[in-house]
Amino acid sequence: MKVKRNTLLLLACLVWSLAGFNILSIGIMTYIGYLSIINLLLSVLVFTVFQIFIFGKLVKKHTARINAYLEERHFFLKFFDGKSFIIMAVMITGGIGLRKSGIAPEEFIAVFYTGLGASLMLAGLLFGCNYGKSVLQNQS
Numbered sequence: 071m072k073v074k075r076n077t078l079l080l081l082a083c084l085v086w087s088l089a090g091f092n093i094l095s096i097g098i099m100t101y102i103g104y105l106s107i108i109n110l111l112l113s114v115l116v117f118t119v120f121q122i123f124i125f126g127k128l129v130k131k132h133t134a135r136i137n138a139y140l141e142e143r144h145f146f147l148k149f150f151d152g153k154s155f156i157i158m159a160v161m162i163t164g165g166i167g168l169r170k171s172g173i174a175p176e177e178f179i180a181v182f183y184t185g186l187g188a189s190l191m192l193a194g195l196l197f198g199c200n201y202g203k204s205v206l207q208n209q210s
Contacts, residue, residue, distance in 0.1 A: 071146050076208065078136045078149040079201035085149070086125075087194030089158075093165070094187025100180040109181050116185025117192075125193035128154070133200045 073081070097113070132150065139148075150158070165183075168174050174182075 072143040073146045075136060075139050075142055075144060076201055076204035078144060078146070079133060079197050079204055081146060082132060082136075082149040083194050083198035083201055085194070086197055087191055089162075090187050090189070090191025090194050092187070093183050094191055096169075097180055097183030097185070097187050100176050101184060104177045104180045109177070112181045113185040113188075116182055117189045118185075120186055120189035121192060125189050126196075129193050129196045129200070133197070137204070 101109070132154070135151070136149065147155075169179060
């Protein structure tokens, strides 16, 4: 199924926002009993590191790639490149494995998932902002 170029940004928005919301929900639900200033600051640190070094760059890279497409319609999964789908699959598998194995303590899951999930969700919202900008530019 082919969609308009800027719709790829909307799809990225939905996928990243949903993934971020799910991970953030797990982190917040696990936070019960571990809520402290130190843990909250650690979650903010995780959020900041992921946003600055990974997801912020990812949003810029994929938005630029999508905007550079010359054709108007594209296969709907082209909101990511192959490398990004592999990274997402590894992250999902690793996260599920980490939780199910019991290797990581719940306090780690609470702190890390809250920061990671918030950063993922912000990435999704940034894709949504880029979609909105794209729509407004096409109306001009």
